[in-house]
Amino acid sequence: MISFNRVTKIYQKDWVGLKDITFQIKQGEFIFVCGPTGAGKSTLLKLIYKDEDPTEGIIKVLDWNLGTLRKNNIPQLRRKIGVIFQDFKLLQDRTLEENVAFALEVTDIPPRDLRKKLMETLTYLRLSHKRFSYPFQLSGGEQQKVAIARALVRDPYILLADEPTGNLDAKSSQEIMNTLFDINYKGTTVLMATHDLKLVKKMKKRMIYLEEGKLTTHN
Amino acid sequence: MSLQISIREGIKTITRNGSLFFLSLLVVSISLFLLSLFGLVTINLYYSLRILDEKIEIIAFLDEPADITTLKSNILKIHGVRDVIYVSSDQALKELQRELKETEEVLSIFEENPLPASLRIKLDADYRNAQGLEDISGKIMLLRGVKETIYGGELVDQLKKITKAITAFDIGLLLIIVFSVIFVIFQTIKLTIFARSREIEIMKLVGASASFIAVPFAFEGFVQGFVGGLIAFVLTIITYQIAVVYFFGELYFHFWWFFFGDIACGIIFGIIGSGVAVQRFLK
Incomplete structure (x- = not known):
């Protein structure tokens, strides 16, 4: 489903983002991407949804070789990948419902199907009662659930989570983790970047550990 | 994406960012008004010089x-x-x-x-x-x-020299005004789009195509240009009337030229300005 073959990412002024990374991820896996701040976790996720291009190496995601993927096909790739962030990246001037519907509107889904899919997703995440609230009216945990809803609403094959619990309290973090596990249980491949090793050890999932852009542990 | 969705998104964008839109509209209107006003001065100068020339x-x-x-x-x-x-x-x-x-x-x-x-x-x-x-x-x-x-003899040649100098000065000034107006309009539109860079970033993230992102902004640019052009035209008419009644008595003014000129300039600058600004985010 995802494969990195000797991937290196070097930013401006020779700053190494990732160095010679090779790994494969199968469909339905749950992977933690760990490492200290600046280790290259976010870079790795950005390479998967082609927000960045590698300096060297081959990346394959789903059926695409990202090196040869044309620019106008990038939206097709991103429609199959959901991404959530530590800072949620919600549009503050839109309601919860509008934030989630937004992800469906970019595709040419008929309005009736859009409505149905939207309600299904909001109900699954127990957000439907707050669908007319604006992000600033929601708690951090609820905002992250909205971000998850936006990522999930199109039934992605892959869910990328970049420090999704970084801004949340213990209770909300646990709730988000449970949601991510449930999503994974239903078949979606999940990659979660985190620096919380305690959490990773507790969950007993596969882990990719990065340090200064290099893959040091892979189990 | 259908045009209907683009227009709906464009309208939503305008209503969601009302104050930004009106601020930008104000700048576009004033810029186009300046351009229109200078056009009025230039045309009247040109006609006066032509009448003067025909009197030789x-x-x-x-x-x-x-x-x-x-x-x-x-x-x-x-x-x-x-x-x-x-x-x-x-x-x-x-x-x-x-x-x-x-x-x-x-x-x-x-x-x-x-x-x-x-x-x-x-x-x-x-x-x-x-x-x-x-x-x-x-x-x-x-x-x-x-x-x-x-x-007139030699006086005619002197008159011709003065006429040429005035014309050259006017054209130079017109070019400066045209470029300034284009610059101001483009910068204003760019700033309003930059203020919504997060929105564009999220659009890209959820897999919006380039046209899905760009068309609503182009529509907004179109509306801004159209309304801005219309306001500029109305301001030009008011200025023209004041100038005729209180100062000159008679001035050349072609209603439809100015009407279509103001609106066409507004629409063209609006759409191109939006297109250029949003393009930066689509790279």
């Missing part, structure tokens, strides 16, 4: 009696002469009386009409200069019945 003529005073018909046809045969108008001594007096309305008593000292009959000779544009006037005047003087000719 030769006046041939005639002997008494003279064969007017033959003289007219002979002058018309001269290369560079466009038209010949006969002014009898009575007509000349009436014209003078009209011009000296407030000092009529000056003429009362004459018992008889002192003004001779004359021919006003209009020239083709290429001959409205010192050399052309001198050449044609020389040929007219050779004709029987012509007593004397008068024309």
